[in-house]
Amino acid sequence: xxxxxxxxxxxxxxxxxxxxxxxxxxxxxxxxxxxxxxxxxxxxxxxxxxxxxxxxxxxxxxxxxxxxxxxxxxxxxxxxxxxxxxxxxxxxxxxxxxxxxxxxxxxxxxxxxxxxxxxxxxxxxxxxxxxxxxxxxxxxxxxxxxxxxxxxxxxxxxxxxxxxxxxxxxxxxxxxxxxxxxxxxxxxxxxxxxxxxxxxxxxxxxxxxxxxxxx
Numbered sequence: 001x002x003x004x005x006x007x008x009x010x011x012x013x014x015x016x017x018x019x020x021x022x023x024x025x026x027x028x029x030x031x032x033x034x035x036x037x038x039x040x041x042x043x044x045x046x047x048x049x050x051x052x053x054x055x056x057x058x059x060x061x062x063x064x065x066x067x068x069x070x071x072x073x074x075x076x077x078x079x080x081x082x083x084x085x086x087x088x089x090x091x092x093x094x095x096x097x098x099x100x101x102x103x104x105x106x107x108x109x110x111x112x113x114x115x116x117x118x119x120x121x122x123x124x125x126x127x128x129x130x131x132x133x134x135x136x137x138x139x140x141x142x143x144x145x146x147x148x149x150x151x152x153x154x155x156x157x158x159x160x161x162x163x164x165x166x167x168x169x170x171x172x173x174x175x176x177x178x179x180x181x182x183x184x185x186x187x188x189x190x191x192x193x194x195x196x197x198x199x200x201x202x203x204x205x206x207x208x209x210x211x212x213x214x215x
Contacts, residue, residue, distance in 0.1 A: 006035040006182035007206045008199065009162060011070070013040060016190045023055050029189050030063055032199025038085055038184065040070035053079045066105065073099055083107065085128060088115060093123040107162065113149075116156045128184065129153050131165020132175060147178040154179025169201055176209035 010029045012022050026037055039056060041049045053069065057079050060067045066082035069075050073096045076084040083105025086093060093108050100106065108124040110116055111131075121127060134144045144165060145153065153161060163180035168188040175183055183206060192198035 006160075006162070007210075008034050008202045009036045009038055009068075009164075009182055009184040010034045010189050010199070011038045011040050011164065011184050011186045013186050013190055015043075016187050018191060020195075022052060023059065025190055025195050026056055027059065028195035029199045030060070030065060032189075032196040033203045034065070034189070034199050035182065035203075036066045036068060038068040038070055039081075042070075046072075046075070049075055050078060053081070057081060068105060068107065076100065076104070083125070085109070086124075093120045097123050110153070113152060113156060116153060121157070121159070124159065126160040126162055126181075127153070127157065128162045128164055129180065130163075132163045132180075133166035133171070147174055150175065150178040150180060169198070169205060172202055172205045173209045176206055177213060182206075 010026065012025065014022055017025050037056065037060060039053055041052060044052065053075060057067050068083045068085050069079065069081045070085050071087065071090050073084050073091050077100060084096060084100065085107040086096060087109045088111060093106055096106055105125045107126045107128050108121055109128040109130045110121065115121060116127065129145055129150055131144050132150060150163060160181040161179060162182045162184050163175045164184035167175055167183045167185055172183050185202065188202060189195050189198050
């Protein structure tokens, strides 16, 4: 499974799910055509995170949709997830690669141009450009890249770029046209009145933007 083929990545966050379970949101997003799911559970203890991951992994595996675990290499390994997404302060990508092996997907968040083309970034399968716009889901994030920053990142690397940070239906087309291969969204799906319909609209917008860019 190669990240270069992803269109929309759902990043879970129970605090924005309007009382719905994470599994319910994931099921709705999958019905809408989501490409990949990143399980992010910063407030769950390890055991609860593992149990949540088991349910979601089982559902996604039957659908052949990759499950990426946020931050936790140990849980990615324990769950036999498809990969892990790491931040700049997490375990180094080179170490995670030794633990998980060559077949697992490893993504790395980059918050400034200097993080691109570092030795650690070169061990990653894709880079998460974060945040594109300032976002309430990551209040401690660095300054936003903006579309101009995303274009700069595109020029600096050939790795697939996943854009996250207040990306939504209104700006998804511009984000793809500025160089992203995939958009990662939280509230645009998790908080939507109809997560399935929201996902379907995002997928349609992203694929149309990619099609125009390929002409």
